[in-house]
Amino acid sequence: MLLVCINSVFVWKHWFNMLLSLLLLLVVSVTQASHYRGTLMTYYPQETYANGSVSVILRFKFNFQTCLDDSFSCTGKCGNESLVLPNTKCEEVIGVWCQSEKITSRLLPNNSPFQLVYASNSWFTNLNGVVYWRAVTSVELRHRSDTNRPNSSPQTTMFPALRVPSNCQRNINLLAFDPDGDEVKCRFANISLTECVSPCTPPPVLSLSSTCTLSFSTTSSSIEGWYVVEMVMEDFPRQAITLTQTDGSKVGKTTSDAISKIPIQFGFYVDPAAPSCSEGVYLPKFLLPTPEHGAHFYSPVNQALKIDIRASTTQSVITELLYSGPYNVVKNSSEPGSYSLTWTPSASEDGQSHPICFIVQARSVFRTKCTEKKILKYTK
Numbered sequence: 001m002l003l004v005c006i007n008s009v010f011v012w013k014h015w016f017n018m019l020l021s022l023l024l025l026l027v028v029s030v031t032q033a034s035h036y037r038g039t040l041m042t043y044y045p046q047e048t049y050a051n052g053s054v055s056v057i058l059r060f061k062f063n064f065q066t067c068l069d070d071s072f073s074c075t076g077k078c079g080n081e082s083l084v085l086p087n088t089k090c091e092e093v094i095g096v097w098c099q100s101e102k103i104t105s106r107l108l109p110n111n112s113p114f115q116l117v118y119a120s121n122s123w124f125t126n127l128n129g130v131v132y133w134r135a136v137t138s139v140e141l142r143h144r145s146d147t148n149r150p151n152s153s154p155q156t157t158m159f160p161a162l163r164v165p166s167n168c169q170r171n172i173n174l175l176a177f178d179p180d181g182d183e184v185k186c187r188f189a190n191i192s193l194t195e196c197v198s199p200c201t202p203p204p205v206l207s208l209s210s211t212c213t214l215s216f217s218t219t220s221s222s223i224e225g226w227y228v229v230e231m232v233m234e235d236f237p238r239q240a241i242t243l244t245q246t247d248g249s250k251v252g253k254t255t256s257d258a259i260s261k262i263p264i265q266f267g268f269y270v271d272p273a274a275p276s277c278s279e280g281v282y283l284p285k286f287l288l289p290t291p292e293h294g295a296h297f298y299s300p301v302n303q304a305l306k307i308d309i310r311a312s313t314t315q316s317v318i319t320e321l322l323y324s325g326p327y328n329v330v331k332n333s334s335e336p337g338s339y340s341l342t343w344t345p346s347a348s349e350d351g352q353s354h355p356i357c358f359i360v361q362a363r364s365v366f367r368t369k370c371t372e373k374k375i376l377k378y379t380k
């Protein structure tokens with residue numbers, strides 16, 4: 001199943017009037033900045049063997065300025081890890097960010113919980129002053145009394161960078177789906193739980209609800225620039241359950257106990273103010289047959305699933321569609337504002353749910369006389 005997520009972040013590239021200076025600024029901030037642009041991971045249990053061994057499929061997204069490979073580390077009884085998919089590019093904005101996916105499988109001697117950690121320095125330069133990164137996943141594979149199988153993590157995806165104009169209020173609904181039917185909750189990373197490294201300050205321009213909505217609500221132009229978002233997503237049972245370990249020991253989980261935990265880290269960019277926050281004017285507006293946010297699509301293995309996306313604007317030009325989803329999605333465009341994403345699930349993805357998010361970007365073509373002069377001067 002493919003879950004669609006429209007991040008409703010209609011990004012508007014501020015290219016009129018400030019075309020040259022903005023481009024220069026972006027280049028400067030990229031070359032000065034460090035390469036890390038966030039990560040996320042999810043997991044699905046695979047097999048439970050008669051000898052007590054269990055296997056799990058781990059999916060990692062790595063975001064860097066260029067397409068780079070990396071690994072989460074595991075301490076304790078983590079079993080043996082084998083590569084299912086080498087690091088593979090999903091989507092790239094050349095010179096700015098690249099999101100790639102890597103899939104591994106771990107064969108564990110038993111179903112005891114374990115943690116995976118991804119930590120290093122440094123984040124790109126950001127206004128909330130975060131330097132070191134640390135991302136933690138808690139993998140729970142003990143047998144659940146309600147589903148009769150091991151737990152799956154919440155499923156989600158996210159771009160390496162979200163952008164909003166500084167004057168436009170935005171509520172961004174993150175995609176949050178749980179294959180076990182659990183309640184999914186979000187919160188910013190907590191330093192007391194070693195989910196991040198000091199300073200671990202969330203962006204002051206964003207609030208995050210437990211239902212996974214990020215709200216951007218300030219209109220001050222002094223806050224333009226890059227921020228870093230470090231958050232976690234957890235699944236909570238809808239009624240009390242029991243988890244049973246391979247050796248027979250049991251532990252209870254109430255509706256206020258998280259079962260598993262995944263990290264979600266990305267950049268958030270506050271752009272200069274847009275002339276209008278209305279969709280369809282400068283910021284793109286999605287048109288039919290674009291699916292709704294949260295739509296579910298089912299597709300059998302090896303059968304292509306095509307999603308058509310259309311968007312329009314009256315005062316700007318749509319430049320591109322960007323997506324964050326499985327590595328084997330193919331993007332195609334017939335004309336500006338008209339796109340398709342095609343996903344052909346492989347046999348190893350059978351029975352699983354995969355999220356895909358997309359955004360459409362536009363740039364302004366409006367020019368003041370002053371800008372025309374500036375451009376002429378520059379090109380001479």
Ligand SMILES: *[C@@H]1O[C@H](CO)[C@@H](O)[C@H](O)[C@H]1NC(C)=O
Nearest residue numbers: 053054079080107108109110
């Ligand atoms: C992991 O690999 C080692 C060495 O190949 C092997 O002895 C061990 O049984 C494996 N663990 C599992 C859980 O299969």
Ligand SMILES: *[C@@H]1O[C@H](CO)[C@@H](O)[C@H](O)[C@H]1NC(C)=O
Nearest residue numbers: 049050051052053107108109
């Ligand atoms: C348990 O059985 C599986 C499947 O036969 C095997 O791959 C795995 O190595 C076994 N685990 C141990 C710890 O022997």
Ligand SMILES: *[C@@H]1O[C@H](CO)[C@@H](O)[C@H](O)[C@H]1NC(C)=O
Nearest residue numbers: 187188189190191192193194
């Ligand atoms: C962080 O975790 C600690 C320990 O569980 C808890 O006491 C504290 O309230 C949490 N902080 C926030 C901001 O949630």
Ligand SMILES: *[C@@H]1O[C@H](CO)[C@@H](O)[C@H](O)[C@H]1NC(C)=O
Nearest residue numbers: 330331332333334335340342
């Ligand atoms: C991509 O679009 C072009 C132009 O519409 C079309 O010719 C081509 O077959 C499409 N490719 C895929 C993979 O859909």
